[in-house]
Amino acid sequence: MSFVALSLLCGVVPAMIAALPHQDRQLSGCDISNAKMTLPASQVALVEPNATTPSFIGLAIGVQNYTCSNTSTYTNVGAVAELFDVSCLYGKSAYTSVQTAAWDAWSAAPADVTAQDVIAFFSGAPEAKNAVLGQHFYVTNPITGTGVSPKWDFTSSGKTAGNPAAFVVGAKAGDIASPAGNTSNVDWLSVKPIQGDLASQIFRIDTTGGQPPASCTPGSAPISVKYTAKYWLFGGSVKK
Numbered sequence: 001m002s003f004v005a006l007s008l009l010c011g012v013v014p015a016m017i018a019a020l021p022h023q024d025r026q027l028s029g030c031d032i033s034n035a036k037m038t039l040p041a042s043q044v045a046l047v048e049p050n051a052t053t054p055s056f057i058g059l060a061i062g063v064q065n066y067t068c069s070n071t072s073t074y075t076n077v078g079a080v081a082e083l084f085d086v087s088c089l090y091g092k093s094a095y096t097s098v099q100t101a102a103w104d105a106w107s108a109a110p111a112d113v114t115a116q117d118v119i120a121f122f123s124g125a126p127e128a129k130n131a132v133l134g135q136h137f138y139v140t141n142p143i144t145g146t147g148v149s150p151k152w153d154f155t156s157s158g159k160t161a162g163n164p165a166a167f168v169v170g171a172k173a174g175d176i177a178s179p180a181g182n183t184s185n186v187d188w189l190s191v192k193p194i195q196g197d198l199a200s201q202i203f204r205i206d207t208t209g210g211q212p213p214a215s216c217t218p219g220s221a222p223i224s225v226k227y228t229a230k231y232w233l234f235g236g237s238v239k240k
């Protein structure tokens with residue numbers, strides 16, 4: 001990808017890339033069919049699938065949304081994130097910390113730059129053809145018609161653009177607290193598809209940020225909390 005157009009994006013992505021070692025600045029377009037996801041030992045809630053190979057490694061830059069419940073705690077009601085292809089970082093030194101570099105840049109961005117702005121910026125940029133995998137957001141549960149479900153939509157970005165099957169609407173299959181032990185970080189998750197062919201399993205790992213304050217005032221406005229994470233997608237029938 002070209003960094004010239006990216007520099008227009010209020011510095012978020014360029015600042016993230018600038019924080020990477022020189023040899024690690026190629027982010028997208030690498031073969032990850034032999035990549036192995038690292039999960040913490042001594043837990044069984046998240047298990048890497050054996051039979052399928054990873055098809056995408058995405059870096060998410062976005063927000064987790066919360067509303068204040070009448071018990072004065074925040075309830076997660078959605079998320080919006082742009083997913084960047086970071087397949088080339090796998091096996092390199094920057095892989096382990098790219099979500100932290102991204103979070104530092106994202107949290108330093110002006111307050112009026114929203115996750116939607118990040119998505120809108122890249123939707124028109126020629127560089128996005130390689131740099132962006134797709135978007136993560138919430139939709140009405142397509143099976144029950146009530147409640148919301150997370151969606152990963154790669155139908156209009158990257159190499160899967162134009163393929164109407166390149167999405168998954170999912171349901172949580174397992175979760176663990178962030179092994180980083182930092183209560184600011186949202187849980188790591190395993191997600192099973194309820195609709196779509198993009199993947200047979202999705203993991204959210206290496207989370208940074210995204211947790212709401214411990215308490216709130218009932219009736220207060222919804223909040224969006226910035227987060228970054230890696231999403232590993234496995235299986236699926238969509239050609240990349």
Ligand SMILES: *[C@@H]1O[C@H](CO)[C@@H](O)[C@H](O)[C@H]1NC(C)=O
Nearest residue numbers: 036046047048049050051052
């Ligand atoms: C996955 O592979 C590991 C060893 O590599 C094995 O212990 C485990 O039983 C396998 N799991 C499944 C579901 O096949």
Ligand SMILES: *[C@@H]1O[C@H](CO)[C@@H](O)[C@H](O)[C@H]1NC(C)=O
Nearest residue numbers: 068069070071072075218219
């Ligand atoms: C609090 O919220 C719950 C679920 O949203 C609802 O069932 C309950 O009636 C509410 N209680 C009060 C006191 O508003």
Ligand SMILES: *[C@@H]1O[C@H](CO)[C@@H](O)[C@H](O)[C@H]1NC(C)=O
Nearest residue numbers: 065077078079080116138224
């Ligand atoms: C989350 O909040 C953002 C604003 O920060 C908004 O654009 C988006 O529509 C919200 N999405 C959900 C599912 O709540």
Ligand SMILES: *[C@@H]1O[C@H](CO)[C@@H](O)[C@H](O)[C@H]1NC(C)=O
Nearest residue numbers: 103182183184185208209210
């Ligand atoms: C926890 O993570 C946040 C980012 O989410 C960071 O600002 C903070 O310094 C971290 N705290 C510790 C103790 O590592």
